[in-house]
Amino acid sequence: MSDDATPADLAPTPHTNGSKTPPAADTAPDAVRDGASGTARDKRTFRNFPVSFVRRTDRLSVGQQRAWDNYSQAYLLDFPRGLAATSVDPNWTLNPADVYGRTAPLTIEVGSGRGENIVAAAASHPDRDFLALEVYIPGLARTMLRAQHAVAARDEHATGAEASPWAAAEPGHPTLTNLRVAEVDAVELLDTAIEPGTLDQLWVFFPDPWPKKRHHKRRIVNPRFADAAAKALRPGGTWRLATDWAQYAAWMVDAIEGSVEDSEEPDWTPHPAFRNVHGPRAHAPRFDGRVLTAFESRGIDAGRDIADLEYVRL
Numbered sequence: 001m002s003d004d005a006t007p008a009d010l011a012p013t014p015h016t017n018g019s020k021t022p023p024a025a026d027t028a029p030d031a032v033r034d035g036a037s038g039t040a041r042d043k044r045t046f047r048n049f050p051v052s053f054v055r056r057t058d059r060l061s062v063g064q065q066r067a068w069d070n071y072s073q074a075y076l077l078d079f080p081r082g083l084a085a086t087s088v089d090p091n092w093t094l095n096p097a098d099v100y101g102r103t104a105p106l107t108i109e110v111g112s113g114r115g116e117n118i119v120a121a122a123a124s125h126p127d128r129d130f131l132a133l134e135v136y137i138p139g140l141a142r143t144m145l146r147a148q149h150a151v152a153a154r155d156e157h158a159t160g161a162e163a164s165p166w167a168a169a170e171p172g173h174p175t176l177t178n179l180r181v182a183e184v185d186a187v188e189l190l191d192t193a194i195e196p197g198t199l200d201q202l203w204v205f206f207p208d209p210w211p212k213k214r215h216h217k218r219r220i221v222n223p224r225f226a227d228a229a230a231k232a233l234r235p236g237g238t239w240r241l242a243t244d245w246a247q248y249a250a251w252m253v254d255a256i257e258g259s260v261e262d263s264e265e266p267d268w269t270p271h272p273a274f275r276n277v278h279g280p281r282a283h284a285p286r287f288d289g290r291v292l293t294a295f296e297s298r299g300i301d302a303g304r305d306i307a308d309l310e311y312v313r314l
């Protein structure tokens with residue numbers, strides 16, 4: 001992510017790679033749709049706070065496009081939109097029983113990137129359901145492809161016969177039925193589309209750090225996001241976070257546990273719905289369900305320390 005990147009609201013259309021079937025939401029990515037008519041209008045008028053992401057212009061590779069074409073139907077959540085391509089109709093509520101065909105503890109990953117964590121978790125916990133929220137379309141395509149590779153590995157393990165990951169990406173192959181992905185601003189979906197008190201786990205791993213001070217207002221973790229997390233999580237549910245930016249780790253703690261003397265934001269109060277599982281303001285041991293992602297590797301290679309945080313919903 002570039003510090004001087006185009007603001008999300010003004011970003012041009014991504015993944016218009018001349019392919020056959022662009023995803024439905026791509027007709028006006030992150031442009032504001034004018035209600036049911038779908039016509040674009042001034043997109044700066046509907047959000048009253050800055051978004052945490054930049055819609056990049058990356059195109060889908062051939063393999064990603066194939067995964068999108070073959071597996072959107074199985075993995076990509078379809079729901080009514082609000083004004084922007086990444087928004088959610090505020091009157092829509094996710095019904096996990098409809099989506100997954102069963103009732104199981106639901107984990108949501110916010111900003112799932114290339115899907116390393118959510119796919120590993122979905123593959124190793126068939127008894128749980130998982131939802132990846134991401135605005136970056138090539139990341140969602142990679143997640144679907146990765147899921148099919150996990151299916152191939154599972155087949156290989158079960159049968160002892162070699163299973164080609166590429167065959168698993170062909171149409172009609174079984175999928176990870178406990179995994180869905182959504183092209184959406186996670187802030188909106190969490191805030192309005194989750195039945196209050198139902199989410200089992202919320203993961204926010206390596207969110208964009210927005211290191212420049214003038215961009216701190218774009219950081220996804222803030223007291224407003226903590227409110228949305230508190231609303232969505234069930235009592236006893238878990239909120240896990242990780243970052244490789246020490247200053248963002250301190251900011252996250254401030255946002256959830258309240259400001260202290262040297263806090264950048266002096267007026268944040270402790271969120272009454274969360275308790276730090278490892279003691280006030282303490283970092284957590286690495287969550288053993290968190291796999292190494294490209295973003296974490298980059299932070300480690302740059303010599304940065306990784307901070308994990310774990311909160312329980314009271």
Ligand SMILES: C[S@@+](CC[C@H](N)C(=O)[O-])C[C@H]1O[C@@H](n2cnc3c(N)ncnc32)[C@H](O)[C@@H]1O
Nearest residue numbers: 052053111113134135136185186205206293295
């Ligand atoms: C630095 S990457 C980390 C990806 C992944 N969690 C990992 O650990 O590798 C942050 C991701 O969050 C996504 N993102 C940022 N704001 C978002 C939002 N409001 N809703 C959904 N995704 C968002 C970005 O598109 C990006 O892919």
